[in-house]
Amino acid sequence: MANRKRKVVLITLLSIFGALAVITAACAITVYCMVFKSNALQNKKAQYSLYIRDTTSFNTIRKKLTEDSVLIHPDAFVKYATWKKYPENIKSGRYIIMEGMSNKDIVSLLIAGRQTPVKVVFNSSKDIYTLAGSIAKQLSADSASIVSAYTNRLFLESLGLTPSTAYTMIIPNTYEFYWSADAEQFWRRMKKESDIFWEDRLKKAEAMDFSIEEVITLASIVERETFLNEDRPAIAGVYINRLNQKMMLQADPTLVFLADTGQMIRRVLRTHKRLDSPYNTYKYLGLPPGPIWIPSVSSIDAVLNYERHDYLFFCADPDMSGKSVFAKTYARHLTNARAYQNALNERKIFH
Numbered sequence: 001m002a003n004r005k006r007k008v009v010l011i012t013l014l015s016i017f018g019a020l021a022v023i024t025a026a027c028a029i030t031v032y033c034m035v036f037k038s039n040a041l042q043n044k045k046a047q048y049s050l051y052i053r054d055t056t057s058f059n060t061i062r063k064k065l066t067e068d069s070v071l072i073h074p075d076a077f078v079k080y081a082t083w084k085k086y087p088e089n090i091k092s093g094r095y096i097i098m099e100g101m102s103n104k105d106i107v108s109l110l111i112a113g114r115q116t117p118v119k120v121v122f123n124s125s126k127d128i129y130t131l132a133g134s135i136a137k138q139l140s141a142d143s144a145s146i147v148s149a150y151t152n153r154l155f156l157e158s159l160g161l162t163p164s165t166a167y168t169m170i171i172p173n174t175y176e177f178y179w180s181a182d183a184e185q186f187w188r189r190m191k192k193e194s195d196i197f198w199e200d201r202l203k204k205a206e207a208m209d210f211s212i213e214e215v216i217t218l219a220s221i222v223e224r225e226t227f228l229n230e231d232r233p234a235i236a237g238v239y240i241n242r243l244n245q246k247m248m249l250q251a252d253p254t255l256v257f258l259a260d261t262g263q264m265i266r267r268v269l270r271t272h273k274r275l276d277s278p279y280n281t282y283k284y285l286g287l288p289p290g291p292i293w294i295p296s297v298s299s300i301d302a303v304l305n306y307e308r309h310d311y312l313f314f315c316a317d318p319d320m321s322g323k324s325v326f327a328k329t330y331a332r333h334l335t336n337a338r339a340y341q342n343a344l345n346e347r348k349i350f351h
Contacts, residue, residue, distance in 0.1 A: 040070060040106060041099040048097045049116075051179060053140055058087035070097055077103050086111055092140065094118055094179035117176040124172055124223055124296040131170065131294060141183045149183040159191045164290065168212050169194040174297050197297075204304040208240070213290070215303050220291035221281075224253035225301040231324045232302030238314050238326065240306050247312070249281035257292035318343035 041048060041202045052061065058081070064282055081087065093115035097106055097267050109342040120138045125131040132143040149155055156166055169191045177189065198205075198212060205215050222236050223276050242249055255272040273280070279288040311326040313333035318325075318340045325340075327333040 024256050038100045040097050040101040045097050050095045054092045054093050058279045092180040113179045118172055118179045120177050121174045122172055125294040140180050145183040149187050152194050170294050201304055217287050217291045219295035219299040219303045220293040221251045221253050222302055223295040228322050229298045232299055233307040236303045238304035238311050239307050241312055251281045254279050254281045254288055254292055315340050
């Protein structure tokens with residue numbers, strides 16, 4: 001009888017242990033799957049960019065990843081992220097989630113704040129507002145904050161700049177940034193890049209007896225004279241010759257700048273030349289007070305490497321190719337200008 005009871009107890013214990021082993025194994029498998037099993041982008045894109053702002057909540061992140069079909073098992077991600085206290089440790093930025101990543105991979109990436117930089121590209125622009133709008137589409141900073149920092153006197157002083165020299169740090173190019181960079185971080189980086197840009201070029205400017213501000217101002221005029229890079233050094237040479245001979249620049253782009261009404265001006269008229277402003281290079285000698293455009297690197301280098309020649313005049317080629325026709329004398333220039341004006345008339349371009 002005693003042996004029979006012991007046998008029953010043993011069988012019962014073995015059954016219990018067996019059940020516990022099964023439960024433990026099941027739990028282990030569940031935990032393993034929740035932590036280590038792939039949970040991203042199955043049969044989807046190879047990678048996904050997740051953008052998180054300072055104000056983004058965990059619920060918003062969960063919803064975004066679910067709606068965009070990034071997670072295979074959203075609930076498993078939520079459980080693991082909550083267990084690792086990620087909802088209390090959200091960091092802004094741009095994060096790349098790759099196909100095959102586990103919940104552990106994803107949450108570790110987010111908690112550590114391991115962002116992937118973005119390439120910020122901006123070209124020659126009309127003004128700071130246009131530029132700020134372009135930057136705001138590529139970084140988390142909004143355009144208002146970018147303009148505000150640019151016009152903040154105290155912030156500019158910390159960079160060694162003033163409101164009248166702030167534009168010298170804008171060098172159109174492609175840069176790598178963390179997406180979460182704010183406006184001040186953006187401009188500090190631009191000042192650093194500007195200093196690097198001018199390291200070798202400053203000697204050329206000094207050899208011309210030009211300041212950086214003057215180079216950029218003249219480059220902004222060259223920028224608006226033509227879209228052809230190959231013509232820019234020659235056009236810069238014309239303006240340098242005029243400056244050296246104390247002639248009026250008579251640069252049509254400065255009049256277009258003054259007369260800006262939001263509509264394209266294809267033809268400069270006498271009324272434009274009567275506008276009273278230091279930016280009117282038909283009325284005032286020398287360079288205007290500042291740039292009329294944010295020039296490209298091509299135009300800046302065209303000024304620094306201007307073509308040495310004897311031309312004092314130029315106008316657009318009447319073939320409307322965008323090329324320029326140059327002249328040494330005013331008489332020859334009038335002939336060239338009439339040909340271009342006739343071409344405009346034939347195309348019924350009167351303003």
